[in-house]
Amino acid sequence: MGINRICGTLSSFYYKAVWNSWNHFSCNINETVIKETAAALVTTGLSKLGYNYVNIGNGSNAAYKDLRFIMIAGLKFLVTPRYLTCSKTMPGSLGHEEHDAKTFAEWGIDYLKYDNCNNDGSKPPVRYPVMTRALMKSGRPIFYSLCEWGDMHPALWGSPVGNSWRTTNDINDSWLSMISIADMNEIYAEHARPGGWNDPDMLEVGNGGMTKDEYIVHFSIWAISKAPLLLGCDIRNMSKETMEIVTNKEVIAINQDPHGVQAKKVRMEGDIEVWAGPLSGYRVALLLLNRGPLRSSITALWDDIEIPANSVVEARDLWEHKTLKQKFVGNLTATVDSHASDAMVSSGLSAIGYKYINIDDCWGELKRDSQGNLIAKASTFPSGIKALSDYVHSKGLKLGIYSDAGGQEDPATWAGGIGNSWRTTGDIQDNWKSMTTIADQNDRWASYARPGSWNDPDMLEVGNGGMSREEYRSHFSIWALAKAPLLIGCDLRSMDKATFELLSNKEVIAINQDKLGIQGKKVKKDGDLEVWAGPLSKKRVAVILWNRGSLPANITARWADIGLDSSATVNARDLWAHSTYSGVRKQLSALVEPHACKMYTLTRRKA
Structure with missing residues (x-):
C-alpha cells in the first residue's frame, strides 16, 4: 500500500486531529488513562469534530495490546517507537522496522509518531524511509509522523517519506515557547501540501501555562498554518474555557480547508x-x-x-x-488586545514595582464547606485559589485576596498597630467628582500615615474610561504624593498606550515609594486652585500644582507654603514632562490646564 494512499488529498479532519499523552502525562500513563481519555473524546463531542486519534507518546509498552475499547468507541490508536525511547524505559523500532510495523498493524494502530532519541547516528533522510517501506508492507493505512525535531530540515525531504514532519524542537506551555515555535514553523510554509504537513508540535491549550487569549492565539496560528491539531491536555478534566477553544468549528474549518495551503506572515x-x-x-x-x-x-x-x-x-x-x-x-x-501574557509581567509593570495581583469581592461561594473553610467559586476559579496562587507566584508576583470585617469608622485613628493599610473613604467611582472627593477625604488623615501603615483612598480608576487623560494624570499624581497603595483597577490585558505610559511613569512612582514615607497633603487652596506638597528623602520636596476648575490658570507654590527656606535655590524636575528647570528661587509657578496638574520634585542646590 503506497504511502500517498494513507492520506491522499487531506480534505477531511480525521488524519490531523489527535490527542497525545506526552505534554500532560509524560510517562505517567496506563491503560485506565488511555481508556478514560478515549471515552472523554466521545462523551465531550470532540470525536465528532474530528479528534479521532488517541496517541500514546513516550513511555508506552506492550500492556496496550487489547485495543477493543478504543475500536468500539470508533477512535484510532497511535504509538511512538524509536531505537530506545526518549525515556529509555522501552525499546524503540530502529533495526526492527518491518517486525514492529507488522505488530502495529496487528494491534490496529492508525498513527505512528517516529521519534529521534537514542538513534544509531545514521542520517534521518536515510533512517526514516526504512519505516516508510515497512508501513507500506504492513497491509494497514497508518499515518506516518516524522519527529526528528527539524534538525535536518525534514520539510525539504519529508514529502515522499511521511505524512507530517516536525519542523521545530519540543514546545512547552509558555507564550515565549509557543510564539517562537510558530516563527520556526512558518519558515517552511511553502513546503506544506495536502498529505504532507509541517508539524510545529502539539497544542498546549488547557495545560495552564498561558492565558485564555494566548491559547486562542496558539490555536489560531496552528489552524491557519494547517498544522496537525494534536491536543496535549488532559481532556478528562478539561475546563469549559479550553473546550470552547478546541471545539471552535469555524477555526477548525480553516485548518481543514481542502485547498490545504499553509498561511504565512x-x-x-x-x-x-x-x-x-x-x-x-x-x-x-x-x-x-x-x-x-x-x-x-x-x-x-x-x-x-x-x-x-x-x-x-x-x-x-x-x-x-x-x-x-x-x-x-x-x-x-x-x-x-495584547496577547495578555500575564500582562503585569509582559508589559513591564512588575519590573517597575507592581507586584501584587489582588482578587477583590465576589470570588467565593456564599457558604463555607463542612469544615468551615471558605470555598472559591468553581464557575470562575475552577482550579481553586491555591493553584492560582502557585501560578501567580511562578511569575514572580504576589496574590492578594479580599475578605470583610464589617465596618468601623475612622480606621486611621486605631488601625496603625493592626494592619498595613486602611480604607479612609467610601468606594471610588470612575469619574472626576468621585476621585476629587475621595482625595479630599483621604487628605484629612495624612498625619496618621507612616511607613508600613498607609491611608488607602481606594483603587486607581486609571484606564477604565470615565475620565480624561489629564484627569487620570491628576488622579495618579495625587495618589502617588499621598503615599497611597497604587492598586491598578483597569483591565491590563487591553490597556492602551496612554494608560500604560501613565501607570509606568517611574519618576511619579518614585515619589510614592520614597523611603521617607511621609504622606503629602494639601498646603494651599485658592478656590479651584490648589498646591499639594510633601517632604522626600535627601531633603527634597514633592509638589503638585492642581487646577480643579474649568479654565486654564496660573498656580504658584511659595517656598513658605511647602516648607522650604525662603532663601533656597532649587532645581525643579517636571515629572510628567521629564524636564528640569534650574535655579528656581522663592516660588514655583506654572500655567495649568483645567482638571490637570503639574508635578515636580524640588532639589536644593548647593551653595
Missing part, C-alpha cells in the same frame, strides 16, 4: 503581524496578531493578502462568530 511591524493564506472558494484566512504588551490597531492591506485592490470584502470574525456589518475596500483594520 505577510506583514510585520515590530510586535504587530498579519498572517494570511488562501482558502477554497476564493476566500482568504486572515490573522491579525498583536505580540506586544499593549493594545494596538492592526491593518491588513489587500496588496499584502493578494486581493485585487478594488475588491469589496465581507469579513467573518471566527472567534466572535459574527459577520461584520461593514464592507471593506482596500484594507481591513481592527484593534487587537
Whole structure:
C-alpha cells in the first residue's frame, strides 16, 4: 500500500486531529488513562469534530495490546517507537522496522509518531524511509509522523517519506515557547501540501501555562498554518474555557480547508503581524496578531493578502462568530488586545514595582464547606485559589485576596498597630467628582500615615474610561504624593498606550515609594486652585500644582507654603514632562490646564 494512499488529498479532519499523552502525562500513563481519555473524546463531542486519534507518546509498552475499547468507541490508536525511547524505559523500532510495523498493524494502530532519541547516528533522510517501506508492507493505512525535531530540515525531504514532519524542537506551555515555535514553523510554509504537513508540535491549550487569549492565539496560528491539531491536555478534566477553544468549528474549518495551503506572515511591524493564506472558494484566512504588551490597531492591506485592490470584502470574525456589518475596500483594520501574557509581567509593570495581583469581592461561594473553610467559586476559579496562587507566584508576583470585617469608622485613628493599610473613604467611582472627593477625604488623615501603615483612598480608576487623560494624570499624581497603595483597577490585558505610559511613569512612582514615607497633603487652596506638597528623602520636596476648575490658570507654590527656606535655590524636575528647570528661587509657578496638574520634585542646590 503506497504511502500517498494513507492520506491522499487531506480534505477531511480525521488524519490531523489527535490527542497525545506526552505534554500532560509524560510517562505517567496506563491503560485506565488511555481508556478514560478515549471515552472523554466521545462523551465531550470532540470525536465528532474530528479528534479521532488517541496517541500514546513516550513511555508506552506492550500492556496496550487489547485495543477493543478504543475500536468500539470508533477512535484510532497511535504509538511512538524509536531505537530506545526518549525515556529509555522501552525499546524503540530502529533495526526492527518491518517486525514492529507488522505488530502495529496487528494491534490496529492508525498513527505512528517516529521519534529521534537514542538513534544509531545514521542520517534521518536515510533512517526514516526504512519505516516508510515497512508501513507500506504492513497491509494497514497508518499515518506516518516524522519527529526528528527539524534538525535536518525534514520539510525539504519529508514529502515522499511521511505524512507530517516536525519542523521545530519540543514546545512547552509558555507564550515565549509557543510564539517562537510558530516563527520556526512558518519558515517552511511553502513546503506544506495536502498529505504532507509541517508539524510545529502539539497544542498546549488547557495545560495552564498561558492565558485564555494566548491559547486562542496558539490555536489560531496552528489552524491557519494547517498544522496537525494534536491536543496535549488532559481532556478528562478539561475546563469549559479550553473546550470552547478546541471545539471552535469555524477555526477548525480553516485548518481543514481542502485547498490545504499553509498561511504565512505577510506583514510585520515590530510586535504587530498579519498572517494570511488562501482558502477554497476564493476566500482568504486572515490573522491579525498583536505580540506586544499593549493594545494596538492592526491593518491588513489587500496588496499584502493578494486581493485585487478594488475588491469589496465581507469579513467573518471566527472567534466572535459574527459577520461584520461593514464592507471593506482596500484594507481591513481592527484593534487587537495584547496577547495578555500575564500582562503585569509582559508589559513591564512588575519590573517597575507592581507586584501584587489582588482578587477583590465576589470570588467565593456564599457558604463555607463542612469544615468551615471558605470555598472559591468553581464557575470562575475552577482550579481553586491555591493553584492560582502557585501560578501567580511562578511569575514572580504576589496574590492578594479580599475578605470583610464589617465596618468601623475612622480606621486611621486605631488601625496603625493592626494592619498595613486602611480604607479612609467610601468606594471610588470612575469619574472626576468621585476621585476629587475621595482625595479630599483621604487628605484629612495624612498625619496618621507612616511607613508600613498607609491611608488607602481606594483603587486607581486609571484606564477604565470615565475620565480624561489629564484627569487620570491628576488622579495618579495625587495618589502617588499621598503615599497611597497604587492598586491598578483597569483591565491590563487591553490597556492602551496612554494608560500604560501613565501607570509606568517611574519618576511619579518614585515619589510614592520614597523611603521617607511621609504622606503629602494639601498646603494651599485658592478656590479651584490648589498646591499639594510633601517632604522626600535627601531633603527634597514633592509638589503638585492642581487646577480643579474649568479654565486654564496660573498656580504658584511659595517656598513658605511647602516648607522650604525662603532663601533656597532649587532645581525643579517636571515629572510628567521629564524636564528640569534650574535655579528656581522663592516660588514655583506654572500655567495649568483645567482638571490637570503639574508635578515636580524640588532639589536644593548647593551653595
